[in-house]
Amino acid sequence: MIELQDLRKEFQTKTGPVTALDGINLTVPDAAVHGIVGPSGAGKSTLIRCLTLLERPTAGAVKIGGENLAALPEKQLRGQRRRIGMVFQHVNLFDSRTARDNVAYPLRVSGLNRAKSRARAGELLELVGLANRGDAYPAQLSGGQQQRVGIARALASNPSVLLCDEPSSALDWATTRQVLEVIKDINQALGLTILIITHEMAVVRQVCDSVSLLSKGRIIQSGPIAEVVTDYGSQLARDLIPLAVAPVGESRAQLEVSFSSADFSIRQVLRLLADLGSDTAIEAGTLETLAGQRVGRFQLVVGVAARERVKGQLREAGLYVAESEAAK
Numbered sequence: 001m002i003e004l005q006d007l008r009k010e011f012q013t014k015t016g017p018v019t020a021l022d023g024i025n026l027t028v029p030d031a032a033v034h035g036i037v038g039p040s041g042a043g044k045s046t047l048i049r050c051l052t053l054l055e056r057p058t059a060g061a062v063k064i065g066g067e068n069l070a071a072l073p074e075k076q077l078r079g080q081r082r083r084i085g086m087v088f089q090h091v092n093l094f095d096s097r098t099a100r101d102n103v104a105y106p107l108r109v110s111g112l113n114r115a116k117s118r119a120r121a122g123e124l125l126e127l128v129g130l131a132n133r134g135d136a137y138p139a140q141l142s143g144g145q146q147q148r149v150g151i152a153r154a155l156a157s158n159p160s161v162l163l164c165d166e167p168s169s170a171l172d173w174a175t176t177r178q179v180l181e182v183i184k185d186i187n188q189a190l191g192l193t194i195l196i197i198t199h200e201m202a203v204v205r206q207v208c209d210s211v212s213l214l215s216k217g218r219i220i221q222s223g224p225i226a227e228v229v230t231d232y233g234s235q236l237a238r239d240l241i242p243l244a245v246a247p248v249g250e251s252r253a254q255l256e257v258s259f260s261s262a263d264f265s266i267r268q269v270l271r272l273l274a275d276l277g278s279d280t281a282i283e284a285g286t287l288e289t290l291a292g293q294r295v296g297r298f299q300l301v302v303g304v305a306a307r308e309r310v311k312g313q314l315r316e317a318g319l320y321v322a323e324s325e326a327a328k
């Protein structure tokens with residue numbers, strides 16, 4: 001379990017103090033995959049550096065399995081850090097070592113003998129689907145395979161927590177999916193608690209059980225995917241179910257409708273939307289399966305004269321309706 005309690009980080013700069021983390025409270029239960037998203041400068045990297053105590057927090061607690069790492073002196077911290085595996089955007093493998101030796105390297109450093117290190121590295125490579133690539137050098141591996149070697153290396157010290165900082169930003173989408181599948185597999189196989197920092201909502205959709213939105217050093221929305229995605233007007237719901245932006249004419253209004261299969265028959269909602277009248281058009285729509293439910297978000301363009309009637313009809317049916325900014 002990861003627990004962050006009132007975590008704060010201030011940097012002293014020439015122009016004065018900068019607050020990078022402004023009171024972060026977050027609990028990630030054992031074996032959960034939690035995503036942290038947020039715009040550039042939100043504090044994501046600082047958060048991950050504080051979690052590993054590479055950066056000392058100004059205040060607050062960083063608890064891994066109940067132990068507050070922020071309270072430990074440097075010497076004890078070194079041992080505790082082994083409980084945290086790290087995966088980065090850029091893998092930084094040794095070019096002159098094979099995949100197996102790259103994974104074995106941290107084991108050798110920690111004092112394990114050569115034979116045992118190599119055997120363990122072999123097991124770890126198998127876990128990430130690279131059982132038969134142990135003798136390959138990084139240059140002979142694809143970007144996705146290199147990232148998987150990086151994941152195997154991160155698992156070498158048997159961590160209970162894996163931190164991933166933008167693990168897929170350097171990869172194309174097909175490769176990203178494979179790497180995320182490996183992350184999900186090891187989460188399930190090893191019961192590892194995983195924190196993923198990403199700017200890609202697709203990553204959150206594919207692997208995360210829960211998500212937090214970071215902005216200006218604070219968590220402004222957080223929760224299980226099923227909950228945030230049905231908090232329809234919220235930033236995370238809109239980011240998780242994106243819609244194309246369509247231009248709207250002067251005499252038209254734009255309405256957004258959101259719903260979930262937890263509350264509605266999708267078939268019935270679609271029928272209702274299709275039958276709103278000739279002055280109503282479905283302009284854009286997304287249906288996603290998230291956290292085991294179908295979640296839909298549709299954009300309607302409505303003649304101004306029909307706007308109130310259509311809004312009333314949709315709300316009467318119990319649907320969430322928002323009027324887009326452009327329509328006001």
Ligand SMILES: Nc1ncnc2c1ncn2[C@@H]1O[C@H](COP(=O)(O)OP(=O)(O)O)[C@@H](O)[C@H]1O
Nearest residue numbers: 011013018020039040041042043044045046047
């Ligand atoms: N070493 C540092 N010294 C001064 N300011 C920093 C330092 N590291 C980060 N910051 C500031 O803290 C804020 C958060 O940065 P960062 O954690 O890198 O955000 P993100 O990873 O979400 O883009 C930014 O305003 C950044 O300028």
Ligand SMILES: [Mg+2]
Nearest residue numbers: 041044045046
């Ligand atoms: Mg960053």
